[in-house]
Amino acid sequence: MTELAADVVLQVEDLRTHFELGRRVAKSVDGVSFSVRRGETVAVVGESGSGKSVTSLSIMRLLAPPGRIIGGRILYRRRDGSMVDIAELPEKAMRAVRGREIAMIFQEPMTSLNPLFTVGDQISEMILLHEPVGRAAARARAKRMLELVEIPAAERRLDDYPHQMSGGMRQRVMIALALACTPSLLIADEPTTALDVTIQAQILDLLRRLQAQIGMSILFVTHNLGVVAEIAHEVVVMYAGRVVEQAPVTRLFERQKHPYTRGLLACIPDASRDRGAAGERLRLNPIPGNVPNVTALPAGCSFAARCPYVVDVCTKDPGPPLVAAEVAHLSRCWRHEAL
Amino acid sequence: MTVVTHPESDVRARQGGTLLSVEHLCKQFPAKSGLVKAVDDVSFTIRRGTIVGLVGESGSGKTTVGRCLLRLIEPSGGRAVFDGVDLFALSERQMRTCRRRLQIVFQDPYSSLNPRLRVEDIISEALDTHGLARGAARRERIAELLTRVGLNPEHARRYPHEFSGGQRQRIGIARALAVEPEFIVADEPVSALDVSVQAQILNLIQDLQQAHGLTMLFIAHDLSVVECLCDEVVVMYLGRVMERGPSRRVYANPRHPYTRALLSTSPVPDPRARRERVVLRGDIPSPLDPPSGCVFRTRCPHAIGACAQVVPPAEAVGPDHVVACIRQAELAA
Ligand SMILES: Nc1ncnc2c1ncn2[C@@H]1O[C@H](COP(=O)(O)OP(=O)(O)OP(=O)(O)O)[C@@H](O)[C@H]1O
Ligand SMILES: Nc1ncnc2c1ncn2[C@@H]1O[C@H](COP(=O)(O)OP(=O)(O)OP(=O)(O)O)[C@@H](O)[C@H]1O
Ligand SMILES: [Mg+2]
Numbered sequence A: 001m002t003e004l005a006a007d008v009v010l011q012v013e014d015l016r017t018h019f020e021l022g023r024r025v026a027k028s029v030d031g032v033s034f035s036v037r038r039g040e041t042v043a044v045v046g047e048s049g050s051g052k053s054v055t056s057l058s059i060m061r062l063l064a065p066p067g068r069i070i071g072g073r074i075l076y077r078r079r080d081g082s083m084v085d086i087a088e089l090p091e092k093a094m095r096a097v098r099g100r101e102i103a104m105i106f107q108e109p110m111t112s113l114n115p116l117f118t119v120g121d122q123i124s125e126m127i128l129l130h131e132p133v134g135r136a137a138a139r140a141r142a143k144r145m146l147e148l149v150e151i152p153a154a155e156r157r158l159d160d161y162p163h164q165m166s167g168g169m170r171q172r173v174m175i176a177l178a179l180a181c182t183p184s185l186l187i188a189d190e191p192t193t194a195l196d197v198t199i200q201a202q203i204l205d206l207l208r209r210l211q212a213q214i215g216m217s218i219l220f221v222t223h224n225l226g227v228v229a230e231i232a233h234e235v236v237v238m239y240a241g242r243v244v245e246q247a248p249v250t251r252l253f254e255r256q257k258h259p260y261t262r263g264l265l266a267c268i269p270d271a272s273r274d275r276g277a278a279g280e281r282l283r284l285n286p287i288p289g290n291v292p293n294v295t296a297l298p299a300g301c302s303f304a305a306r307c308p309y310v311v312d313v314c315t316k317d318p319g320p321p322l323v324a325a326e327v328a329h330l331s332r333c334w335r336h337e338a339l
Numbered sequence B: 001m002t003v004v005t006h007p008e009s010d011v012r013a014r015q016g017g018t019l020l021s022v023e024h025l026c027k028q029f030p031a032k033s034g035l036v037k038a039v040d041d042v043s044f045t046i047r048r049g050t051i052v053g054l055v056g057e058s059g060s061g062k063t064t065v066g067r068c069l070l071r072l073i074e075p076s077g078g079r080a081v082f083d084g085v086d087l088f089a090l091s092e093r094q095m096r097t098c099r100r101r102l103q104i105v106f107q108d109p110y111s112s113l114n115p116r117l118r119v120e121d122i123i124s125e126a127l128d129t130h131g132l133a134r135g136a137a138r139r140e141r142i143a144e145l146l147t148r149v150g151l152n153p154e155h156a157r158r159y160p161h162e163f164s165g166g167q168r169q170r171i172g173i174a175r176a177l178a179v180e181p182e183f184i185v186a187d188e189p190v191s192a193l194d195v196s197v198q199a200q201i202l203n204l205i206q207d208l209q210q211a212h213g214l215t216m217l218f219i220a221h222d223l224s225v226v227e228c229l230c231d232e233v234v235v236m237y238l239g240r241v242m243e244r245g246p247s248r249r250v251y252a253n254p255r256h257p258y259t260r261a262l263l264s265t266s267p268v269p270d271p272r273a274r275r276e277r278v279v280l281r282g283d284i285p286s287p288l289d290p291p292s293g294c295v296f297r298t299r300c301p302h303a304i305g306a307c308a309q310v311v312p313p314a315e316a317v318g319p320d321h322v323v324a325c326i327r328q329a330e331l332a333a
């Protein structure tokens, strides 16, 4: 197996995850590559249907049929230093990684919380499953976890059931559960999307603080570029199952090397741009049209039909490759130099 | 006397007098363990031809306000004077006729359209109930409405599931426009959409508003959308109005600690923006048992003992700019 750079925890290489739907095939993830370094937060951003969740579920090996990894590698550095390809790991070996070394949190806390057990029992179970400790020690650790995610009166809250808590508190319990075994990599799939901005700010603060304390890496999936700007070090922009641009966060927001990313940023309402001098409303700059269906992608670049920079070559196969437009700045666009 | 013309007064002069005045609106829902005070003593006015944004966190009572105004649910108290008539005093029959003038666009483009009806029947439902158009005239009207919201008239015979989220929201807007209403409540019409499509719909709303002089209550939780679209903004928390005023003023100079917290935590797409963020502790209290005095005090970084004693009165701090906080003057200093 090829070597990973010393500080790389996860390296996804040409991942392809498809869904066979009768005679059609949904190419939900089609040739995705990126890596995550130790202590780094990589944001995967893109609109609905771009393949963000399928990417995360592939890494966790939680895909349900007909979803299947049909190609590529997911190299992961285990805590003992050994390297594995998650795409090929037997399920039994995967169970030692999942939850313990790589943990995941979801948009909807109830996908990971069991309504029939108290939150204390659920966190203790997770610890007992993966570590050689006794019940009392596990419960004490569960309490510390609740304190870590700033749940007041943690001792008492251990005996609460999930439905007795507010949405924001459940989200924090889910984070406590995910972090119970101090994972090296946390995959967070839209963990704040359903929350109000004040609660979202609490959760983002919490994740940043915990990352500094534990030194874990975070793969943060979101469609909100505002959240990306707050939490990410590195940004991967997905469109129709492919990475179309990747760069360090400040660079990406400063200058975009793909028309899709540029369009995404231009259509976020921003009063300093979308209001005139006298405060009159100006029109926003939408991206015309809709995201294409991944079961019937057009020839060439998937974004061509909506792209203001489109030229003839864009609609012909093969589509543009992902290339370094600048140092550490990747773009999948024939015309990245014109941008 | 010198007349100082402020750029804002220009815009305001072109807009008309009050179309809707909401006064002391209350709505309680019975629950197992008491009453949910979903909306408590809410007052604001909307001038003809303007868009007023209603913002606040989940559960603050925004949808309840919108639904009470159209009497889709019955208010528990207060008045809503629309063009001189108190909507809450109308009989059900009178309200039905009046409903032609007030329409609503719903949040969820997926569940708000009847999946068994064709687009033409969804759009013309209100036309049909009010007996406004039949036969060829009806067909023509539907085609015209579809064109106006940027859809193809040939789409009239299709069913909702054949459309994307953005297209469905256009259908919902066409339905609301069918009876040429004067006033529309838009309840989070873009919240479920991707940003690229959200901008398309916001432009559509803006165009329609300008072309028809529509008046609108625009419910949202995205503060930047409201800042771009709305003339005035009403900020709610736990059933009450914390602050209201012209958008430019409120965004440039928020006076209520809750408004400040909301604005400072709403994420902006700029990694270099180093803002002073007011991260609120804790969660929104239950509306079954709201805090005494100021309902925001349990999360307010500036709360003092007196905040638990009195419900803060709405104080004017500028033209049409009102704040409900007993410490607003000293906090502004
Ligand atoms: N179980 C499935 N069966 C068929 N197609 C699927 C399935 N799961 C996902 N897909 C398809 O794969 C594509 C990518 O889906 P995915 O859930 O990864 O999108 P996403 O980027 O997470 O979007 P969102 O922002 O809406 O969560 C979509 O077109 C979706 O329809
Ligand atoms: N039919 C009902 N019966 C009982 N309680 C209700 C009912 N409708 C709303 N509520 C309660 O009233 C309060 C206000 O709800 P409302 O839906 O108006 O809030 P909102 O501001 O629109 O929130 P969101 O942003 O989540 O849409 C909430 O506490 C809600 O649980
Ligand atoms: Mg997803």
Ligand SMILES: [Mg+2]
Pocket (backbone or CB within 6 Å): B062, B063, B064
């Ligand atoms: Mg609502």
